Amino acid sequence: MDRAEAPAGRLPVVVVGAGAMGGEWLRMLARSAFAEPVGVVDLDVDLATRTVASIGLTDAAVGSSLADVVERSGARAVINVTVPQAHRVVNEEAMRAGLPVLCEKPLAPTVAEALRQVALADLTGGLLMASQSRRYFRHLAAFRDATASLGALGAVHAQFFHEDHEPGFREQMAHPLLVDMSVHHFDMLRYLTADEPVSVRCASWNPPWSWFAGDAAATATFDLASGARFVYSGSRCTPGLQTSWNADWHIYAERGAAHWDGDHLVEADAVGVAVGDGVEVGDTSEGIEGALEEFVGAVATGRTPQNEVRTNVMTLAMVEGAIRSSERGDDQVVLAELLEESLAQAIVDEKSDDVVELLRSWPSAAEAIATPPWGTAPQPVLHASGGAR
Ligand SMILES: NC(=O)c1ccc[n+]([C@@H]2O[C@H](COP(=O)([O-])OP(=O)(O)OC[C@H]3O[C@@H](n4cnc5c(N)ncnc54)[C@H](O)[C@@H]3O)[C@@H](O)[C@H]2O)c1
Numbered sequence: 001m002d003r004a005e006a007p008a009g010r011l012p013v014v015v016v017g018a019g020a021m022g023g024e025w026l027r028m029l030a031r032s033a034f035a036e037p038v039g040v041v042d043l044d045v046d047l048a049t050r051t052v053a054s055i056g057l058t059d060a061a062v063g064s065s066l067a068d069v070v071e072r073s074g075a076r077a078v079i080n081v082t083v084p085q086a087h088r089v090v091n092e093e094a095m096r097a098g099l100p101v102l103c104e105k106p107l108a109p110t111v112a113e114a115l116r117q118v119a120l121a122d123l124t125g126g127l128l129m130a131s132q133s134r135r136y137f138r139h140l141a142a143f144r145d146a147t148a149s150l151g152a153l154g155a156v157h158a159q160f161f162h163e164d165h166e167p168g169f170r171e172q173m174a175h176p177l178l179v180d181m182s183v184h185h186f187d188m189l190r191y192l193t194a195d196e197p198v199s200v201r202c203a204s205w206n207p208p209w210s211w212f213a214g215d216a217a218a219t220a221t222f223d224l225a226s227g228a229r230f231v232y233s234g235s236r237c238t239p240g241l242q243t244s245w246n247a248d249w250h251i252y253a254e255r256g257a258a259h260w261d262g263d264h265l266v267e268a269d270a271v272g273v274a275v276g277d278g279v280e281v282g283d284t285s286e287g288i289e290g291a292l293e294e295f296v297g298a299v300a301t302g303r304t305p306q307n308e309v310r311t312n313v314m315t316l317a318m319v320e321g322a323i324r325s326s327e328r329g330d331d332q333v334v335l336a337e338l339l340e341e342s343l344a345q346a347i348v349d350e351k352s353d354d355v356v357e358l359l360r361s362w363p364s365a366a367e368a369i370a371t372p373p374w375g376t377a378p379q380p381v382l383h384a385s386g387g388a389r
Contacts, residue, residue, distance in 0.1 A: 004285065004293040006033035011296050014039035014061075014069055016090050017081035018048040020166070021104060025081050026055050028289055034296040039073035041066050066093050077299060079131075079292075080104060083169045084179065088113045091128055095120050100127035102295040106183045106319065107312050111342035114309065114316050115365055116350050119358045121309050122368075129295050129305045130312040134184040134246055135191045136290025138281035143249065143260035144192050146268045151254030153193060153228035158185050160234035160247040165211070174214040177236050178204060178322050182218065185232065185247050186318040187307070192249075195224040196314060199334045202322035210237045220322045310369040313339075339365040 013035045015025055022042070029037040039061040042048035048062045061073040069075070078094040080087055080103040088108050094101045095117075107130040108114040121128045134140075147153075160181065170176045190196070204218035217235035224230060234247070244262025251258045256270020285293050298305040307315070314335070320342075321333040343365040350356045362368040 004034075004297060007296060007300055010034060010036035011077055011299060012036050012038040012073065012075045013077045013079050014041060014066065014073060014075040015079045015081055016041040016066060017083070017086075017104075018042040018044070018051040019081070019083075019168070022081040023051050023055070025079055025288060026051060026057065028292070029079075030055055030057060032289070032292060034293050035077070039063075039069040039075050041069050066090065067097065070097065070099065075099070077102070077295075084109050085169075088117055091117055092120055095124045095126045095128060098124065098126065100129075100295075100299050102129050102131050102291065104131050105133070105187075106130075106179055106316060107309065108316060109179060110345075111313060111316050111320050111338060111365075112345035112349060114313050115343055115346040115359065115368070116355060118309050118313065118368060119346075119350075119355045119362075120352075123354055123358055127295075127298060127305075128309040129291075129298065130307040130309065130315075131288060131291040131295075132184065132187040132307045132312070132315065133288045133291045134188055135306060136284065136286050136288075136294075137246060138284055138286060139260060139264055139266055140188065140192070140246065141284070142281050143251075143258060143266045146258040146266060146270075146273050147192055147251050147253070149273050150251065150256050150258060150268075150270055153195065153224070153226055154252045154254070155229045155231060156189060156193060157231045157250045157252075158189065158234075158247045159232075159243055160185055160245075161238040161241065161243050162236055162245065163239040163242060164236040171212050172214075175204065175218075175323050176212050176214050177216050177218050177234050178202075178319050178326075181236060182220075182232065182234055182322070183315060183319050184245075185234070186322075187312075187315040188246070189222075189230050189318075190315060191306070192251075193224070193226075193228070195226045195228060197222045197230065197318050197321070197335055198225055199223045199332050200318065200321040200325050201330050201332050202325040203330045204323070204326040207235070207237055212237060215326070218322065218326065220325070222318065313365075313369045317342075336366060339369075343368075 040048045061069045063069045078101045080090045200222045202220035204215035210216045216237045219233045222230040246262035249260045258268040294305045317335045325333045
């Protein structure tokens, strides 16, 4: 697939969170033909001011209040790059204000928090998309094409080994590997196979030399709906033989096998499947740029993007299922049960009457996340070059 066509005008956006990744987003947005960073919000206004100045965004509005910065900047969408614990609150404020939101992964630390956001998206008719940016790699798309020609899946193996020094919330959280990093790999599994996870067994631990407070290593095995298995192992404190950030992948299937090193090597051992230099990788934008372009296209057209909030819930269920399993001593966790328990928890936790009422009316969480998402029901469509209509 070729690079997405840029809209006639850039979508004016506010970036919330001016930390390490907020800076990455702002640098990318400053040169994007798809969106324009017109405002920056952070609890730490000095940090936001320094970040904006360092990128040369002299006209951007800066502040600690989303409503105020939106009003001053004329932004028509929000990109949420705050810490995971703050994602839901920021997303909810934006959706209540009628603004479409692109939120960094993980969309929420728990499935219960994600379901509350599904309900608000239902109520407001707004767009909430998770930026699962590791879906947007050309060689991953080529690996997916190779996988599709191998017939029925037997097993998918992914290994992620990294030495990762990023002081801050990651080094303090209970599950820095599963919540902050494996969420990418679990989501990539869903993109690669279009198979859905059914259950998981997982063990997580913290190696003795780890500089993380929580579990920096894990192994997990998922049963998939097709009957295939997804076998995952990872560590964020491995000072040797490191894999790509995208992990290293092997697929074993009915008519052969395929491998992707997570970077630029895609190979297959199967008759008629292109490998090495023969692999077509196209010209699509990668990483957060790819996620942004899909989001802007969705805002402009009403098309449902990958990882619209409802579809992202199963990625988060893989993460929480793995955590629950590890906390129960490697017991099997059935994700359909986790979904319904999370709905009950969401009803207990939610404070807004309209959201509670909607959550209570759902026949099940599984049905709620299968309801027609963004773009399939009549709703206002924002255009990159014009106003709402
Ligand atoms: N896609 C990727 O490859 C990738 C890479 C790194 C980080 N991330 C994600 O980006 C997000 C941010 O990570 P980071 O490394 O920049 O973290 P960080 O701690 O460096 O920055 C987060 C910023 O958010 C601000 N913040 C927190 N709560 C807020 C609130 N309620 N309102 C406004 N500002 C608030 C903090 O003051 C801080 O400046 C995380 O969700 C992380 O998982 C994604």
